[in-house]
Amino acid sequence: MNTALNQYAAAYPELAAAMPGQGLSWLQQLRADAFTQFASHGFPSPREEDWRYTNVSALEKKAFNPVSAATTSFVDADCLKQYQLADAWSLVLVDGRFDARLSNIQGLPDAVQVMAMAEALQLHAGQVASYFGKAVDTAEHGFIAFNNAWFTDGVFVHIPAGQILAKPIQCLHIVTQEGSLATTRNVLVLGDHASAQWVETFVGADVGYLSATVTEAFVGQNAELTAYKVQCESAKAYHFGGLYIKQARDARCIQHNFAFGGLLARTDIRADLEQAAECELNGLYLGVKRQHIDNHTRINHVQSHATSRQLYKGVLDDRARGVFQGRVVVAEQAQKTDSNMSNRNLLLSADAEVDTKPQLEIYADDVKCGHGVTIGQLDEKSVFYLQSRCIDxxxxxxxxxxxxxxxxxxxxxxxxxKALLLQFLLKHFPQNSYVD
Amino acid sequence: MLSIKDLTVNVNDKKILKGINLEVKAGEIHAIMGPNGSGKSTLAHVLSGKSGYEVTGGSVTYQDKDLLDMPPEIRAREGVFLAFQYPVEIPGVSNVYLLKAALNAIRKYNGLDEVDAMDFLMLVKGKVKALEMDEKFLYRAVNEGFSGGEKKRNEILQMAILEPKLCILDETDSGLDIDALKIVADGVNSLRSPDRSFIMVTHYQRLLDYIKPDFVHVLAHGQIITSGGPELALELEEKGYGWLEDGQVAA
Structure with missing residues (x-):
């Protein structure tokens, strides 16, 4: 273990005493194991295949520290409005802690449980225990171990069987302080035949910080989840986020991943598909200046007749670097799997770079799997066509x-x-006006 | 309107146009015919400002201005319109968006305000109807997934909206069935006016059955080898280009 890692490990025992779930032996054990793992292995190294394009050694040089509950910033509700969806039940996490004052879950059906993770660990520990760490475990990689040991809060959402939610639930993460560490853990459960929309938005003040987050989602039989991740972290921030989805038989999940912010940002999305489950992963990453944006997907076709679709698009300008690694694993018994993965990249400058690596691992013998990758510049024929139509x-x-x-x-x-994202795009590509 | 003098053009150091001379007056329709590889499309592209062509000599004057000096979008705003042989598909940009952006670019260039949204829709819908197109086309991405005929009709729609002064039609008849050809020809004919000129590049006589030219020029080996009235096109249809090319070699 090097000295830099010691900064995190050395600070841990003191922090651990204040972390939620003190009285829960299962969680204390899980945290202890995760800490041991992290203390010996640290953050992932470029020597690991899944991390070869993304070097996180900067984290070890700057020690980011959690903000104690007592010094958490007061966030003006008005400044959140630009990110907060007007028609959603809203949960706000400030510097890694749930903020009830900024959140609004009025009108949620009684049977739906939505609360801070810290509160859930006090009031519904048994329920949390049956999901926590079941979609992803410490062995996955260093950030999962880190999250297991360090998480300060998050949200717990349980939507019972058959419940169809009319409005989306938005979880808005905001980090306000220079040098701070926000480690959050969410658990999202959809019972059989339930239906919900889940939006996670990440923003922050214009300072350097580390946002490390993990969400585990459990989608029951024939249930339907539409999930969005909108990552608009500060241009100086580090972001490491994971979404781990377990889809039961016939469950459907569509996930949209928008990666816009951060100096160094990495998102891992994994879905495990039971029989006839359907999974669609869409992604868009826009990199400018010296941004490094990495997206990793993994779809495990565990059982037969499941379908997966992936389309990731990237636009890299200036000296930005994009990474896409998509992996589809088809187990031996997952016959009749239908899977397609596509990654398309636009490089706008000679110094921009993208590393893309689609992987198919197929152990079954009756499947339909495809993948495709493109990296290119704008089509000059299209540019001329528009010029010939009076456009400069x-x-x-x-x-x-x-x-x-x-x-x-x-x-x-x-x-x-959609309107919010469009606003963002128009700001990013300012010469466009938009007509619907 | 347009005066081309001794125009010579190279592509990758190969001489494609070897001294073109052509005068087009307001209101005239000129057909340029000729065998494959004669330089017809090159001429159309050079006039519209496509890159990749090196003008090695001669001049092109359009409305007393040096056309070759203008970037493509300025030519377009000045009223030069190229209807493409192969219109480009542009996913993500809707037809109606492009039409509006193009029209407003011209208006701005001419010191006018942007077009009123309602007026614009009325204008566009009228033209769409005249070309027997489905209004849904307006909201689809430019040319994406269009059939050959739909793409050509879309070109004529753009032309009808932008009201250019000089229309260059590059092989507009290729890939069209008879019905579509008739609709496209009607669209072009409805735009004929004393102050609008047309240059139609084509292989075949059949387009000229519907759009009657004032002059027909035969382009071969980078030069106009003969010019005449509409009757020349009929003669070409009958005899092919061989006799003219042979004649040129003999001369």
Whole structure:
């Protein structure tokens, strides 16, 4: 273990005493094991295949520290409005802790449980225990071990069988303080035949911080989850987020991943598919300046007749670097699997870079699996076509780039979120006006 | 309107156009015919400002201005319109968006305000109807998934909205069945006016059955080898290009 890691490990015993779930032996054991694992292995190293394109050694040089409950910032509700969906039940986490004052869950059906993770560990520990760590465990990689040991709060959402939620639930993470560490853990459970929309948004003040988050989602039989991740962290921030989904038989999940912010940002999304489950993963990453944006997906076809679709698009400008690693694993018994994965990248500058690596691992013999990758520049024929229609070259390029990215925003079915994302895109590609 | 003098053009150091001379006056329709590889499309592209062509000599004057000096979008705003042989598919940009952006670019160039949204829709819907297109086309991405005929009709729609002064139709008849050809020709004919000129590049006589040219020019080996009235096109249809090319070699 090197000295830099010691900063985290050395600080841990003192922090651990204040972390939620003190009285729960299962959680204390889980935290202790995770700490031991992290203390000996640290954050993932570029020597690990899944991390070869993303070097996280910067985290070891700067020690980020959790904000104690007593010094958590007061966040003005008005400044959250630009990210908060008007038509959603809203949960807000400030510097890694649930903020009841900013949250609003009025009108939620009584049978639906939505609460801070710290509170859930006090009031419904047994229920939490049956899900916590069941979609992903410490062995996955260093950030999971770190999250297990360090998480300060998060949210617990339980939607009972047959419940169909009319409005989305939004979990808004905001980090406010320089050098702070926000480690959050969410558990989302949809009972059989339930239906819900889940939006996670990550924002922060214009300072350097580390946001490390893990969400475990359990989608019951024939249940339906539409999940969105909108990562708009500060340009100086480090973001490491994981979403681990377990889909029961016939469960359907569509996940949209928008990776816009952060200096160094990495998202892992994994879905385990039981029989005839359907999974769709969509992603858009936009990198500028020296941003490094890494997206990892993994779909495990565990049982037969499941379907998976993936489309990830990236636009990299300046000296930005994008990474996409998509992995589909088809187990021996997962016959009649139907899977497709596509990654398309647009490089706008000679210094931009993308590393893309689609992987198929197929152990069954009766499956339909495909993948495709493109990396390119704007099509000059299209640029000329627009010029011949009176559009100047800069606007033409901007319009084409916007159109490339907007395909992913267009897939969003939630109107308020779509409008918010569109605003973001128009800010990013300013020469466009938009006509619907 | 347009005056081309001794225009010579290279592509990758190969001489494609070897001294073109052409005068187009307001209101005239000129057909440019010729065998494959004669330089017809090159001429259309050079006039519209496509990159990849090196003008090695000669001049092109359009409305007393040096056309070759203008970037493509300025030519378009000045009223030069190229209907593409192969219109480009642009996923993510809707037809109606492009039409509006193009029209507003021209209006801005001419010192006018942006078009009123309602007026614009009325205008576009009228033209769409005239071209027997489905209104749904307006909201689809530009040319994406369109059939060959739909793409060509879309070009004529753009032309009808932008009201150019010089329309260059590059092989607009290729890939069209008779019905579509008739609709496209009607669209072009409805745009004929004393102050609008057309240059139609085509292989075949059949387009000229529907759009009657004032002049027909035969382009071969990078030069206009003969010019005449509409009757020349009929003669070409009958005899092919061989006799003219042979004649040129003999001369």
């Amino acid at each position: 070259e800069a606007t033409a390029r901007n319009m084409l780039t916007f159109a490339f990215a907007n395909e992913m925003v267009d897939k969003v079915t939630l109107p308020t979120l």
